[in-house]
Amino acid sequence: MVDVPDIVIGRLPIYLRELTRLAEEENQTTTSSHELGQRLGISSAQIRKDLSHFGEFGKQGTGYHINYLIEQLREILHLTQEWPVALIGAGYLGHALAHYDGFKPRGFVITCVFDNDPRKIGENLNGLVVSDIHDMESIIQEKNIKIAILATPANTAQEITDRLVKAGVKAILNYAPIHLNVPPDVQVSYSDPVVQLQRMTYYLTP
Amino acid sequence: MVDVPDIVIGRLPIYLRELTRLAEEENQTTTSSHELGQRLGISSAQIRKDLSHFGEFGKQGTGYHINYLIEQLREILHLTQEWPVALIGAGYLGHALAHYDGFKPRGFVITCVFDNDPRKIGENLNGLVVSDIHDMESIIQEKNIKIAILATPANTAQEITDRLVKAGVKAILNYAPIHLNVPPDVQVSYSDPVVQLQRMTYYLTP
DNA sequence: TAGATTGTTAATCGATTAACAATC
DNA sequence: TAGATTGTTAATCGATTAACAATC
Numbered sequence: 001m002v003d004v005p006d007i008v009i010g011r012l013p014i015y016l017r018e019l020t021r022l023a024e025e026e027n028q029t030t031t032s033s034h035e036l037g038q039r040l041g042i043s044s045a046q047i048r049k050d051l052s053h054f055g056e057f058g059k060q061g062t063g064y065h066i067n068y069l070i071e072q073l074r075e076i077l078h079l080t081q082e083w084p085v086a087l088i089g090a091g092y093l094g095h096a097l098a099h100y101d102g103f104k105p106r107g108f109v110i111t112c113v114f115d116n117d118p119r120k121i122g123e124n125l126n127g128l129v130v131s132d133i134h135d136m137e138s139i140i141q142e143k144n145i146k147i148a149i150l151a152t153p154a155n156t157a158q159e160i161t162d163r164l165v166k167a168g169v170k171a172i173l174n175y176a177p178i179h180l181n182v183p184p185d186v187q188v189s190y191s192d193p194v195v196q197l198q199r200m201t202y203y204l205t206p
Numbered sequence: 207m208v209d210v211p212d213i214v215i216g217r218l219p220i221y222l223r224e225l226t227r228l229a230e231e232e233n234q235t236t237t238s239s240h241e242l243g244q245r246l247g248i249s250s251a252q253i254r255k256d257l258s259h260f261g262e263f264g265k266q267g268t269g270y271h272i273n274y275l276i277e278q279l280r281e282i283l284h285l286t287q288e289w290p291v292a293l294i295g296a297g298y299l300g301h302a303l304a305h306y307d308g309f310k311p312r313g314f315v316i317t318c319v320f321d322n323d324p325r326k327i328g329e330n331l332n333g334l335v336v337s338d339i340h341d342m343e344s345i346i347q348e349k350n351i352k353i354a355i356l357a358t359p360a361n362t363a364q365e366i367t368d369r370l371v372k373a374g375v376k377a378i379l380n381y382a383p384i385h386l387n388v389p390p391d392v393q394v395s396y397s398d399p400v401v402q403l404q405r406m407t408y409y410l411t412p
Numbered sequence: 413t414a415g416a417t418t419g420t421t422a423a424t425c426g427a428t429t430a431a432c433a434a435t436c
Numbered sequence: 437t438a439g440a441t442t443g444t445t446a447a448t449c450g451a452t453t454a455a456c457a458a459t460c
Binding site for chain 2: 009010012013014016017018021039040041076077078079080081083085091092093095096097099100102103106107108146147149170171173177178179181187189191192193194195196197198199200201202203204205206
């Protein structure tokens with residue numbers, strides 16, 4: 001359990017999402033690796049192999065009890081606590097993230113928002129007041145925040161990242177279209193819509 | 207060149223992005239697989255191997271001419287044309303995407319926006335008028351649009367996807383937190399911030 | 413019991429890396 | 437020339453899959 005491949009970890013939230021859907025939308029109480037795989041376009045063998053890294057969660061003949069497997073996945077992914085998140089950038093994207101109601105039910109709460117634009121500082125974003133980015137480090141440390149969402153332009157992203165790391169942040173979801181350099185103990189996840197679109201156009205006939 | 211692994215294709219836009227950065231921000235005209243890899247946290251061997259699927263773009267001793275490699279990557283990824291994109295959903299996220307100025311310089315133009323909310327239909331979004339989603343298929347076909355960005359709630363995403371596919375869309379960037387079922391000739395790329403955050407919390411100590 | 417499905421093993425498949433001849 | 441760096445090969449490393457005994 002010490003050395004589970006990251007590619008396996010990356011699939012667990014997808015399993016968790018689909019299991020929640022099966023429970024809430026389809027009102028099912030059990031499922032099988034075959035059914036889950038069918039719905040996600042993943043082989044049943046891969047799902048069983050992935051889960052086997054962490055224990056035995058199913059029963060031969062009947063499959064998996066959905067609520068139990070959801071609970072196990074939430075523990076594995078450290079989602080039994082709610083994670084406070086700092087949002088950096090109060091532009092259009094920052095607004096969208098601040099208003100997104102999908103964070104809370106899945107384990108995350110945006111707790112503070114920062115911007116460097118005096119016209120945005122003080123603004124109310126879905127109940128959160130935008131703070132001056134100068135206060136970022138002190139507020140992050142005070143609230144013991146370990147996760148940040150970066151929604152700033154590319155040209156300030158690395159500088160802000162360095163400050164986040166110094167302030168103790170260990171995971172960054174980066175929406176700026178730029179690679180970030182961080183120490184090995186800091187996680188970075190990237191979301192650049194253009195990179196995603198460009199990957200798909202390769203397969204399209206111009 | 208017929209059968210390049212998708213994981214290789216996925217790195218090409220990253221190379222392209224960093225090369226553009228090297229040219230525009232650092233004013234460099236040449237680079238090496240070593241330098242590029244250093245900046246991206248990728249081995250130089252992997253970069254050379256990836257590029258070798260498509261041809262020989264460098265020179266021994268001197269490396270790669272940046273502008274030339276950029277042009278080659280743009281051709282490989284089919285970015286020599288500008289791709290019109292349909293945006294589905296005019297909520298906060300739709301607003302953010304409609305105002306994002308990073309699409310045009312990298313090959314994409316949001317050409318139409320759709321929503322089903324009568325209060326949003328007719329609204330002006332950064333120069334685009336929000337259309338009734340009932341007109342989605344006809345407008346997409348008329349404009350010969352092959353790429354859509356899905357920024358709707360999860361509960362309508364599959365239904366809209368089916369309609370997009372019928373209208374001829376071949377690539378979907380999906381922001382709804384749900385797996386989409388599509389025919390094999392349709393590309394889907396996913397962007398669910400919570401999935402990305404949950405992958406990172408695995409590595410965090412609660 | 414009969415049917416279904418797990419967890420696991422071994423085989424297969426695919427991706428990454430190290431090394432180096434070629435050559436600018 | 438000497439130094440640097442490519443493109444490519446072969447070896448290594450890692451991930452996926454097929455198959456099946458175990459068992460609910």
